[in-house]
Amino acid sequence: RHYIFRMTKTGTALQVAAQLAGQPGVKHVEPVLKRQLSKRLVPNDPLFSQQWTLLNTGQNGATAGADINVTNVWDSYRGSGIVVGVIDDGFQYLHPDLAANAVTNIHYDYRDNDSDPKPEGTGANADSHGTACAGVIAARGNNGIGLAGVAFEASLVGLRLIGGTAGDTQEGAALSHSNSVIHIYNNSWGPNDDGKTKGGAGTLALAALKNGVNSGRDGRGNIYVWAAGNGGLNKDNAGYDSYNGSIYTISVGALNDLGQKADYSERGACLVVTAPSGAESGQNGRPQGTTTTDVAGEDGYNNSTKTVGPVGPDELADRNYTQNFNGTSSAAPVVSGVVALMLQANPNLGWRDVQEILIRSATQTDPTNSEWRTNKAGFKFNPNFGAGRVNAGAAVALATNWANLPTMTSTASEQASLSVAIPDNDSNGITRSFDLSASNLRVEQAVVTVDITHPFRGDLVINLISPSGTVSPLAELHDDNNADYQAMTFRSTFNWGEDSKGVWQVQISDRRANNTGSLTRAKLEVFGTTPSTPTMLAKTLGSGQFIFGVTGTPALAYTLQVNTNATATNWTTLFSTNAPASVFDLIDSSASGPRRFYR
Known part of the structure; x- marks a missing residue:
């Protein structure tokens, strides 16, 4: 009632x-x-009514509301002052809907080594991927033409890298390019999505990511947003990709227009959030894709082979735009745009603050999906969705008054020089335990590194189990007939907010017959913060009731205990709760006796 x-x-x-x-x-x-x-700003761009990713009203059979909840944000924040680097195949910075937001003095082409990142190719061979990504992020909104980007007043920098051959040197340079000026790097690219390619990132690229979060953006850290990959139908996993496997990146999966996992989107315990994209590739998939900018004057996504009309049936009549962009390539720039709005609202956010805010504010999409789990800190995660669908309104609201996380630290345990046989076709497999009982961290991320010899590594299932019982699926059964995991690193966000203290387990099992292997090394490293000692301010509410204002660490579990004697050794636990914020209230509604002591 x-x-x-x-x-x-x-x-x-x-x-x-x-x-x-x-x-x-x-x-x-x-x-x-x-x-x-107040009224929500609705941009006057003629194609905005088709942008279901931003405002889903049920267009073409979509699920109304399965969007990123951004229109209310635009009354206050549109990304002004935030610079997003688009690492891609270039972007058409003179496009009529992009030119106003392009920062032309720091563009760079790492393929041709010049300062002009315009896409190459003509006709059907024109590079169009980066132009589409740029439009999702920051196509100029409310200008009476085309459409609106998520952060439609943010600035765009073109960094041409993909579409041809590029090595570790070029990747590292692009990921570090003008990192005191560029706030966010959008990366809608990665290794092959065949389910068999592991790793991908080189030494210099990984070093650039670490340097960016430590030194970029005046020490607050660059934000690296990464597409999870489109190998879902190949049973690929974002966690097999060392770009998405880095704790320094925001791994983003894709949703269809019903708010469900897009069939091509890769799963993974490394996912942070998902974002609308659409245009599924499977036989029974939802066909509606993302509307964004296309290369003007060339046959890009909206090419001369397509039937056009006011809104289709295949494509838009205005060939400067397309309605068929898709993939995690389209989902990642949605999140880059949301982060731009967050940083305009609070420029002091650190790179880890951005990740936690995205996790805390995400919407639990497709809630009937059976793989949703709630960890000990109260955060919901799912290997299909990470923490859920990115929610711009909720993220900006949190960002506005956010208290930054304390300095990150880590604790690690390694077991080397092993020779532990992995039983063939045995779901029980082997379990290695890592005792972190001496640690005291509020966990943010956990990283497992293994050396495994096995002739058919796709047979192996690897899970991480936290002391709280949260299971992170790191490697899953898939069709990969390549051998071995050598220095393979897996990342999990699923333990965010949990306590590191206790015994962690890494379980490895072989799920197909006729091939055997062995574990030769395993390492667990847990990243997080040392919880601050809480302070309590006691206030009397009335007879028999007390309220305490507590200052502590968000999401950490706090226990309120009581006694009638300050020197007693036996304390009674009233209750435990996970802190909803850095300042919160605890209430004892059963107070009795002349005095009570709390801790």
């Missing part, structure tokens, strides 16, 4: 709400305060 109490004064309402919260049988109390309502 729901009850509404009307008060004449705001202060009275808050006081009564606090008193009611401690009463038996009361599940939830909140003050309902009057607030000024």
